[in-house]
Amino acid sequence: MINLLETLPDIPAVELEWMALSPLLVLLGVGCLAIVLEAVVPRSYRYLAQTALSVLAIVAALTLTVTNWATMPPSIVAEGLVAVDGPTNVFWSLLLVVGLGAVALFAERGFDGRSAFASAASTVPGSPLEREADRLRREHTEIFPLLLFSLFGMMLFASANNLLVLFVAVEIFSLPLYLLTGMARRRRLLSQEAALKYFLLGSLASAIMLYGIALLYGYSGGLQLADIDAAITAGTASQGLLLAGLLLTSVGLLFKIGAVPFHAWTPDVYMGAPTPVTAFMAVATKTAAVAGLLRVFYVGLGGAQWDWQLLFSVVAVATMVLGSTVALAQTDMKRLLAYSSIAHAGFILVGVVGAVGGGEGVAVSSVSSIAFYLLTYGLATLGAFAIVTMVRRSGGEANALDAWKGLGKRNPLLAVLMTLFMLSFAGIPPTAGFIGKLTVFSAAWVGGYGWLVLVALLTSAVAAFFYLKVVVAMWFQDADEDTVGDVESPSLWTWVVLLVTAVATLVLGLVPGSLLSLFADAAQFIR
Amino acid sequence: MNPEGFLVLSAILFVIGLAGFLLRRNAIIAFMSIELMLNSTNLAFVGFARFHGNLEGELAAFFVMVVAAAEVVVGLAVIVAVYRARRSASVDDANLMKF
Numbered sequence: 001m002i003n004l005l006e007t008l009p010d011i012p013a014v015e016l017e018w019m020a021l022s023p024l025l026v027l028l029g030v031g032c033l034a035i036v037l038e039a040v041v042p043r044s045y046r047y048l049a050q051t052a053l054s055v056l057a058i059v060a061a062l063t064l065t066v067t068n069w070a071t072m073p074p075s076i077v078a079e080g081l082v083a084v085d086g087p088t089n090v091f092w093s094l095l096l097v098v099g100l101g102a103v104a105l106f107a108e109r110g111f112d113g114r115s116a117f118a119s120a121a122s123t124v125p126g127s128p129l130e131r132e133a134d135r136l137r138r139e140h141t142e143i144f145p146l147l148l149f150s151l152f153g154m155m156l157f158a159s160a161n162n163l164l165v166l167f168v169a170v171e172i173f174s175l176p177l178y179l180l181t182g183m184a185r186r187r188r189l190l191s192q193e194a195a196l197k198y199f200l201l202g203s204l205a206s207a208i209m210l211y212g213i214a215l216l217y218g219y220s221g222g223l224q225l226a227d228i229d230a231a232i233t234a235g236t237a238s239q240g241l242l243l244a245g246l247l248l249t250s251v252g253l254l255f256k257i258g259a260v261p262f263h264a265w266t267p268d269v270y271m272g273a274p275t276p277v278t279a280f281m282a283v284a285t286k287t288a289a290v291a292g293l294l295r296v297f298y299v300g301l302g303g304a305q306w307d308w309q310l311l312f313s314v315v316a317v318a319t320m321v322l323g324s325t326v327a328l329a330q331t332d333m334k335r336l337l338a339y340s341s342i343a344h345a346g347f348i349l350v351g352v353v354g355a356v357g358g359g360e361g362v363a364v365s366s367v368s369s370i371a372f373y374l375l376t377y378g379l380a381t382l383g384a385f386a387i388v389t390m391v392r393r394s395g396g397e398a399n400a401l402d403a404w405k406g407l408g409k410r411n412p413l414l415a416v417l418m419t420l421f422m423l424s425f426a427g428i429p430p431t432a433g434f435i436g437k438l439t440v441f442s443a444a445w446v447g448g449y450g451w452l453v454l455v456a457l458l459t460s461a462v463a464a465f466f467y468l469k470v471v472v473a474m475w476f477q478d479a480d481e482d483t484v485g486d487v488e489s490p491s492l493w494t495w496v497v498l499l500v501t502a503v504a505t506l507v508l509g510l511v512p513g514s515l516l517s518l519f520a521d522a523a524q525f526i527r
Numbered sequence: 528m529n530p531e532g533f534l535v536l537s538a539i540l541f542v543i544g545l546a547g548f549l550l551r552r553n554a555i556i557a558f559m560s561i562e563l564m565l566n567s568t569n570l571a572f573v574g575f576a577r578f579h580g581n582l583e584g585e586l587a588a589f590f591v592m593v594v595a596a597a598e599v600v601v602g603l604a605v606i607v608a609v610y611r612a613r614r615s616a617s618v619d620d621a622n623l624m625k626f
């Protein structure tokens with residue numbers, strides 16, 4: 001009798017580089033553990049357990065990332081699926097820092113002892129069940145594992161070296177966000193509507209992206225970014241498949257970044273979501289999406305650069321112009337910050353179009369300048385949304401711009417901090433935002449896109465106008481009794497976020513040199 | 528093997544899904560249209576896998592199925608929550624926020 005086992009070929013065991021993947025695995029593992037804790041830890045201890053666990057997990061992942069960054073050479077790991085190189089380390093660190101800030105904002109419950117999240121998200125708004133859950137002070141501590149899963153997906157997205165991993169990662173980080181969006185304590189109908197819109201449009205965008213991925217697979221016969229690069233270099237396969245695939249793939253990525261014409265979800269979702277979630281989405285989703293976009297288009301589709309540079313420059317112009325002009329007309333702080341984030345997506349795309357490769361000794365490269373820009377934008381955004389949670393009226397947030405009038409007289413410290421963040425958004429020295437804009441625009445300039453830089457400068461001027469509108473409202477306009485918002489002092493969580501972001505915004509504006517050169521040294525993708 | 532037939536069929540299914548998403552007003556139907564788009568992608572993946580003679584495309588189809596199932600879980604939860612609050616799953620009724 002033939003022994004079946006002997007005739008079968010050997011299947012080699014998959015070898016994983018555990019150390020390189022450890023930041024990802026820590027987040028995923030702790031996320032799963034946190035779900036188990038939900039079932040076994042008594043209700044009264046869950047908040048403490050979950051916040052402590054989330055902070056520990058993120059700090060551990062950050063430590064591992066920095067250790068790997070310092071000790072390990074860039075390498076492609078996990079059977080070629082994940083690339084752990086300079087840009088990956090930079091973006092992982094950025095995402096984890098933002099994640100820490102987000103955990104702090106999520107954990108905030110200093111406003112009459114309640115968090116920004118619904119006590120029971122499954123109850124119908126206004127129903128007796130909801131009031132009952134409220135009275136019993138129930139809360140969803142599942143938000144912390146959801147945050148960890150989302151962060152894990154974003155980090156995987158930023159390091160994906162394979163288009164299928166890219167698609168799976170985009171879903172891993174989006175699905176928790178859809179749920180978190182619908183869990184606001186106040187104005188729950190708005191929040192649920194935002195979740196519905198975000199979910200439907202988000203899954204449409206990822207379906208379109210997936211079709212693009214299928215076409216790129218058809219073009220090159222492989223899902224690895226290197227396969228596509230090799231097929232473009234060989235140039236024998238059908239150009240139609242390449243162009244269609246490139247176009248459809250970019251739709252999904254541009255949607256996540258919030259670029260025009262795929263921006264329509266941004267203002268609604270930012271407005272409806274609980275403010276801590278908005279802050280997390282505004283910074284982390286954008287960072288991850290830009291990181292993924294850079295890797296796909298620089299590594300995988302770098303050979304088709306002439307095709308996508310034109311596409312992205314058109315999108316960048318539309319995004320900057322629409323973002324900054326429509327923001328002028330906004331009267332709600334969260335919507336205003338949403339349009340501001342659209343405008344910033346445009347400025348980031350200006351740097352992407354430049355496509356200046358990095359390496360040892362290259363001072364201006366697209367990747368490092370965009371990473372620095374994302375850091376400055378992220379700091380200002382986290383800080384600004386932290387302040388948004390503090391300006392309140394009759395128990396909820398007062399998001400109307402009218403509520404912010406005269407804030408300078410009522411609470412000068414808060415108004416000074418908000419002014420700092422607005423100046424950083426506008427790119428006015430000596431804030432970090434100025435350095436960010438300077439580096440991104442010079443990357444585009446070096447890349448030969450002077451006209452795009454000119455458009456970006458003009459729209460920056462328009463954008464500065466609406467940031468100054470907020471500053472003027474806070475310092476020079478008198479409050480109206482009917483609309484004025486009171487400043488309520490939160491617990492230590494929000495104060496820490498606020499102070500760290502404010503100090504970092506100032507410090508990076510005054511002495512950006514060491515961080516800029518650190519990023520510049522890590523700007524080269526591994527192929 | 529010529530993949531053209533499969534590609535054309537998957538493109539037709541994809542466009543039907545896209546049109547369904549854009550035209551239908553019920554959130555469930557819109558969501559079903561997205562599922563149709565995902566399945567059309569699976570067809571394209573499998574067709575291309577056969578054409579190239581490797582397994583990556585067929586593997587991708589399995590991953591897409593799992594992701595689609597996860598998406599259904601989250602999506603239906605959101606849609607049901609909206610329906611219970613408003614007694615309507617029409618995407619036209621979700622209009623509290625504009626511009």
